[in-house]
Amino acid sequence: MSDITRNTTSEPVAGQSNLVRQLARRVQAQWRSIIVFLPYAWLLVFFLLPFFIVAKISLAEIVIASPPFSNMIEWTDEGVMNIRLVFDNFVYILTDNLYYRTYFNSLKISIISTIVCLLIGYPMAYGIVRSGPVAKRLLLFAVILPFWTSFLLRVYAWMGLLADQGTINNLLIWLGLIDEPLRMLYTEFAVYIGIVYTYLPFMILPLYANMERLDNTLNEAAADLGSRPVNTFFKVTLPLTVPGIIAGSLLVFIPATGEYVIPDLLGGGNVLMIGRLLFNEFSANTDWPVASAVAIVLLVLLVLPMTIYQYFQGKAAEEQ
Amino acid sequence: MYGKRSRFLSVMLAIGLAFFYIPMILLVIYSFNYSKLVPVWGGWSLRWYGVLFESEEVWNAVALSLQIAFVNATFATLLGTLAGLAMVRFGRFRGRTLFGGMLVAPLVMPEVITGLSLLVLFITLKQWIGWPAERGFTTITIAHITFSLAYVAVIVQARLTGMGQTLEEAALDLGAKPFKVLTAITIPRLAPGMISGWLLAFTLSLDDLVIASFVTGPGANTLPILIFSRIRLGLRPDINALATIIILFVAVCVAIAALLMFYQQRRQELDQQIADRGGA
Numbered sequence: 001m002s003d004i005t006r007n008t009t010s011e012p013v014a015g016q017s018n019l020v021r022q023l024a025r026r027v028q029a030q031w032r033s034i035i036v037f038l039p040y041a042w043l044l045v046f047f048l049l050p051f052f053i054v055a056k057i058s059l060a061e062i063v064i065a066s067p068p069f070s071n072m073i074e075w076t077d078e079g080v081m082n083i084r085l086v087f088d089n090f091v092y093i094l095t096d097n098l099y100y101r102t103y104f105n106s107l108k109i110s111i112i113s114t115i116v117c118l119l120i121g122y123p124m125a126y127g128i129v130r131s132g133p134v135a136k137r138l139l140l141f142a143v144i145l146p147f148w149t150s151f152l153l154r155v156y157a158w159m160g161l162l163a164d165q166g167t168i169n170n171l172l173i174w175l176g177l178i179d180e181p182l183r184m185l186y187t188e189f190a191v192y193i194g195i196v197y198t199y200l201p202f203m204i205l206p207l208y209a210n211m212e213r214l215d216n217t218l219n220e221a222a223a224d225l226g227s228r229p230v231n232t233f234f235k236v237t238l239p240l241t242v243p244g245i246i247a248g249s250l251l252v253f254i255p256a257t258g259e260y261v262i263p264d265l266l267g268g269g270n271v272l273m274i275g276r277l278l279f280n281e282f283s284a285n286t287d288w289p290v291a292s293a294v295a296i297v298l299l300v301l302l303v304l305p306m307t308i309y310q311y312f313q314g315k316a317a318e319e320q
Numbered sequence: 321m322y323g324k325r326s327r328f329l330s331v332m333l334a335i336g337l338a339f340f341y342i343p344m345i346l347l348v349i350y351s352f353n354y355s356k357l358v359p360v361w362g363g364w365s366l367r368w369y370g371v372l373f374e375s376e377e378v379w380n381a382v383a384l385s386l387q388i389a390f391v392n393a394t395f396a397t398l399l400g401t402l403a404g405l406a407m408v409r410f411g412r413f414r415g416r417t418l419f420g421g422m423l424v425a426p427l428v429m430p431e432v433i434t435g436l437s438l439l440v441l442f443i444t445l446k447q448w449i450g451w452p453a454e455r456g457f458t459t460i461t462i463a464h465i466t467f468s469l470a471y472v473a474v475i476v477q478a479r480l481t482g483m484g485q486t487l488e489e490a491a492l493d494l495g496a497k498p499f500k501v502l503t504a505i506t507i508p509r510l511a512p513g514m515i516s517g518w519l520l521a522f523t524l525s526l527d528d529l530v531i532a533s534f535v536t537g538p539g540a541n542t543l544p545i546l547i548f549s550r551i552r553l554g555l556r557p558d559i560n561a562l563a564t565i566i567i568l569f570v571a572v573c574v575a576i577a578a579l580l581m582f583y584q585q586r587r588q589e590l591d592q593q594i595a596d597r598g599g600a
Contacts, residue, residue, distance in 0.1 A: 031499050039403035043422040046466040050437030053444050124336040127329035146340050149570045152544050153563040156551050157343035165359045258430025260530050275432045295433050306428050
């Protein structure tokens, strides 16, 4: 250390290059650790640490202060550490009718949406796989393109379609099928449409990736042995695409459960979903401890599907 | 695998694509509507584009969003590439399981949870060390880097796995130092993956509403925050105009990227054919 200081004072230019050289040598020796360290440290501070803080706040009480929650650890004058854990927030969430119903409704909406996505997405993915090389490329492009355009604006597009004075009602009235506009916007039906519309590409792409690797000779063998196409599909193709079905379903189910924008814009105040409740608990009521507890319970609900997804991703990576 | 596409599959594809595109086409058509009420047709007009361009609020939001997206994409690509390298090329190291978990979790974490936990972190940090003094550009950018780097890492890992290690091994056999191999061979070959990662990170940042809403502060409105605050109250013709501009811009960019990738792939296939013929 003193060596460097002496050099910099007497010969600034040579000293600096010496310092740079030393630094370069150190980088050369330690570069592997540096490569791991930077993203590792970033994720520890900005991804993992926040969860511990949320968990901590979920065990606190709301107080009128900034920030509006009580301290978990307090030192008394005698130097005794007091740890206060308040489980009231969790008891409140798990017994309160509103929260209970909201969690249940979120799960119901995301499970039904996932099934609808699967029923639409599976034949679409299969259709893409069975297209010629050029058509395949174009169809894939058509499925991915909406994914790159703004999510918010795609939801907004459905507001225009579903509104009381919207395109669908105008069309139905013009055709003489209805006299009064149907109430579609701000209903649960609109939320289903929004979720299926937004997350359908997430179902199609993993299914496509899975089906693309299937071996067509299996189908041919089944046909040669006298199996009808429908029978072949259920006995050969469907079982082989189970990994794609699981990956696609989880990619729809997990984000749909915590969805905020779609229930807010398309469901209005009429559809209970946990993401929206959490956001409102936080911004409108500023009840941080309860909001944190809501987040922890949601996380616990989703840990199992998230782990399954990671497991399958890991297995798929190993197979490659 | 490809074989015959049955009529049922073709019909499902047609319905699915119509479902994808009709809402967006209608959104674009209604942006040229003169009427103030979006669904009531009042004749073709560019009126709402004029209204949009006069709004300083919109321009400020666009500028802020683009700045955040640019800084985010650059940092996320850097960190995501390092993370991908570590995961694919470094074998076992201490804490690899935790690292791998933290790299995948942001991809599937519900946005409300990520947003809430980051806001809580920023507030706690301010109490502890006085930073960040106020929320806005910096906090949104940090939040975006945190989830974007995971996406970049996925792309980089896929590219690294696909590349194989033969060239690197050859260089090492010829006496190159590992660090030299990294900078002279691995990184340049990784460049296409890094570019895709950068573009994805840029788009993800421009698109994010929920996380930005949590970690933003007074006055810092990104474009999605501005759009959301307006459409919450109902349909607005100027938002249709803005949507049209965004959709056309994205479509053109994606089409160019797709064409470039298509030609690059064709060239690689040709090179491969030439190489095969030369070898035989």
